[in-house]
Every structure is written in structure tokens, then in C-alpha cells.
Amino acid sequence: MKINKNIKYYLLGSGAIEKLEERLKERGDGYSIYFIDHYFKDKSLINNLPINENDEIIFVDTTDEPTTEGIDILKESIVKKGKDKPKAIVGIGGGSTLDTAKAVANLLTNPGKAEDYQGWDLVKNPAIYKIGIPTISGTGAEASRTCVMTNVKTGLKLGMNSNYTIYDELILDPDLTKTVPNEQYFYTAMDTYIHSFESLKGRHRHLISDAFSREAINLIREIFLDSDNMKSDENREKLMVASYLGGSAIANSFVGVVHPFSAGLSVVFKIHHCEANCITMRAMEEFYPKEFEEFFKMAERNNIKIPKLRDYIKDLDEETLKKLYNSTVIHEKPLSNALGEKFKEILTFEKVSEIFKRMM
């Protein structure tokens, strides 16, 4: 049994971001470092932030998802400027930006490189104090105890799982997600739906995680099945809550079959996590028949096109399939959670290949 941590403080509601100034003042004197999704570079949001002369602003290029090398470069640039002791780090963006801020906050108080901390409970010193402000909902990165990064050299996609990685405070302001394009809004939202059902259908049980996951799914159904506008003010706020609950559930739960296959697509083809999940859902009917049906119903109802693997690659040759197989079955924890210890007897190379071909 391990001790659990959740977010200490959070604010929820339209206009909540205006409280950032007050929250930072409470941290006392000193400067802050902002990590902001590059989408906002020329947007009015920037002018409304309480930025002071000595603060640092780093726009995070989210064209590709975070890499360990990218995190090291950011850390080095901050150290070189002598800005390595901020009173707070503020992350404003989606999963990629929120995770970047988390990873750098850990590295500023712990020696070495990002790759040294890929794993469980390897971070030894408390991180810089950090405030998370999501601008797109679904991954749960704002609430989880990890920050996902890919080590391009080794192909390992794993975060720094640690209680120190968790944000100290969250500002959940649904006004910030108004501008998310519809497809992206849906793909990212589905991350919370998918990891919640994977967890509930798995062998491992934790009653608090189960409760978080069940409510996250209820909210997703209200937003995408019971309403005519998935992006109404009310629904964007509900989705922020669903994402937060889903992220809080992750600490004590395991995902299932979808995430390992999705990770295979991300590692081999660099497909973004949430889009890769949706592509994977095309081949998940045999494992999750009800959820498969519900997922495509939600997509259809909201006029969302679910991509195919063919949109990325013309055909799957033997060599590519081997890479996909290796980067899928490496995820032993979720796969045994879903299929039992002997999951490799079910997920043979032939079976895994057939599943990936179904996504074409």
C-alpha cells in the first residue's frame, strides 16, 4: 500500500485565471517561469497574465510531443540565464506543455538529465512550486503524478512518476478551451474516456480510482451523447472536471489494451498520443465491444472523423510490424492488467500484426 497525493489547491470556473496574480503574490518575492503553448504566442491571453519584468516566458513548441532531450535543453537554457531558482513555475497549455513544465520543475532541483528520472519514484528532491493552467482537457496531465517524455535514442516513452511531479495548484478556467479545434477537442477528451474504461475493465482494483473513473465516464457521456453542443460553456467546464478526475484516477490504476497499442503508434510513427488512441480504437471491438460502439457513436454524433493508420503510412511491412510489436508488448503492466500475466500467449506477433492492420 502506498501513500497517495492529490492536488492541494484548485480553482474552477470561468475567469479563474484572473486569480493567478493573487496566487503568485502568495509565493512572496522572486520571479516566475512561464511555460506557455506556442499557440498563445500572439493571442490576447499573454497580455492578461501578471508577468513581471524578471519573469521568464518560454513558449513550448507542441508540434511534437516532449522528448527527454528537449527537456534537458530547456533546463540548460534556464540555468545559463541564472534563472534556476524561481518562486514558481506556471504551465499554461495542453498535456505537452503541462508535462514540459513538470519535467523542468523536477530537473531544476535534481541533478542530472531527464532520462535519469524516467521510471517510478526516482525524483529525490521536491520540485519547484508549480501552478498548472490547462487550455485543452482530457489527458489528465494537470492532475497526474507523471510527465510523459520520449527518449528518442532508446525509444522509451515514460514519465517521471513521482509525488513531486504533481502540480501544487491548478487553475481550471473553461474560457481557455474555447479556441481548441473540434477534432483536437474530441481526440484529447477521449483520452479520459479511454483510460477510465481501461482501468475499470482491468483486473487491478482501487476503489477511489474506480470512483474517479466512473464519474469521468459519466461526464463524457453527458458531453458527447446527451448534448447537442460538445463545446458549450457548460460542457467545456464539465470536460475540465472529467479530465481532472481521470488524471487523479491514474495514480492508482492501470490502463489496458488501448494505451500500449497507441504507444506503439506514437513511438514508431510519432503520432500524437490522443490521436493514436483514437486510431487504435478502430481495432478494439474484440477487447472492449460496448466501449467500441459508444466511442464511434460519440464521434458520429459530434461529426468527428476518426483517422486511419493509412492517413500516416501506405502499408505495413514486416520490419515496421516488428517495431510496432516490440513497442506494444513492452507495456507489461497495462497488458497484464487487461489480459492477465500470460498476455503474450494472446498477443502473439501474428495477433498484434492483425490488430495493427485493422487500423488501416
Ligand code: NAD
Ligand atoms: P497538446 O498539449 O499536445 O496540444 C495539442 C494541440 O492543441 C497543439 O497543437 C496545441 O497548440 C493546441 N492547443 C492547446 N490548447 C489550445 C487552445 N486553447 N486553443 C487552440 N489550440 C490549442 O495536447 P494534449 O492532447 O492535451 O496532450 C498530449 C500530451 O499529453 C502527450 O505528450 C501525451 O503523452 C501527454 N499525456 C500526459 C499524461 C500525464 O499524465 N502526464 C497523460 C496522458 C497524456
Ligand code: ZN
Ligand atoms: Zn492517455
